[in-house]
Amino acid sequence: MRLAEHEARARLESHDHGILCTVHAERGVDAVPVAYAVDDDGYLGVPVDLVKPKASLRLQRERNLEADPRATLLAEHWDRGDWSRLWWVRAELRWPGDTGASRAADLATRLAGRYPQYQDQPFARVLVLQIVGVTGWAAADR
Numbered sequence: 200m201r202l203a204e205h206e207a208r209a210r211l212e213s214h215d216h217g218i219l220c221t222v223h224a225e226r227g228v229d230a231v232p233v234a235y236a237v238d239d240d241g242y243l244g245v246p247v248d249l250v251k252p253k254a255s256l257r258l259q260r261e262r263n264l265e266a267d268p269r270a271t272l273l274a275e276h277w278d279r280g281d282w283s284r285l286w287w288v289r290a291e292l293r294w295p296g297d298t299g300a301s302r303a304a305d306l307a308t309r310l311a312g313r314y315p316q317y318q319d320q321p322f323a324r325v326l327v328l329q330i331v332g333v334t335g336w337a338a339a340d341r
Contacts, residue, residue, distance in 0.1 A: 200338070200340075201334075201336055204333055210274065211290055214274040216235070218272070218273045219231055219272050220273065229260065235310075236309035241330045243272065243330055244303065244307065245328065246324075246325050247322060247326060248322055250321050265294075268295070268296075269293060270292040272289070284338065285338040286336065286337035287335060291332035294328050295327070303327055
């Protein structure tokens with residue numbers, strides 16, 4: 200069953216992780232699992248953290264967004280034993296470039312409140328993406 204936009208947004212906001220898809224010029228879709236937080240104005244923050252090991256703090260997803268500002272975040276719930284509980288939400292995103300330090304700071308605070316590993320805000324930066332559309336599907340009502 201197709202989710203109403205308000206229900207899709209509610210599931211997106213309450214879920215704890217998703218798959219961020221950006222566009223790589225040569226490979227096409229570049230998909231990576233991410234933690235995220237959503238603010239009240241329809242922006243989504245993805246941390247570039249100092250917690251997990253990385254080859255560089257200049258991530259491919261950032262280079263992809265600089266070349267093509269479109270992105271998608273897929274959040275989903277899978278229950279192997281009960282398919283009546285399956286659902287997914289897809290958020291269409293745009294990277295607006297610099298949105299200002301206050302929005303990134305607010306999203307950093309939200310990330311710190313959602314994830315114990317981020318309570319000290321160990322971020323090199325927070326990628327800020329604008330939500331431009333949300334769709335979803337669920338096997339059944341909650």
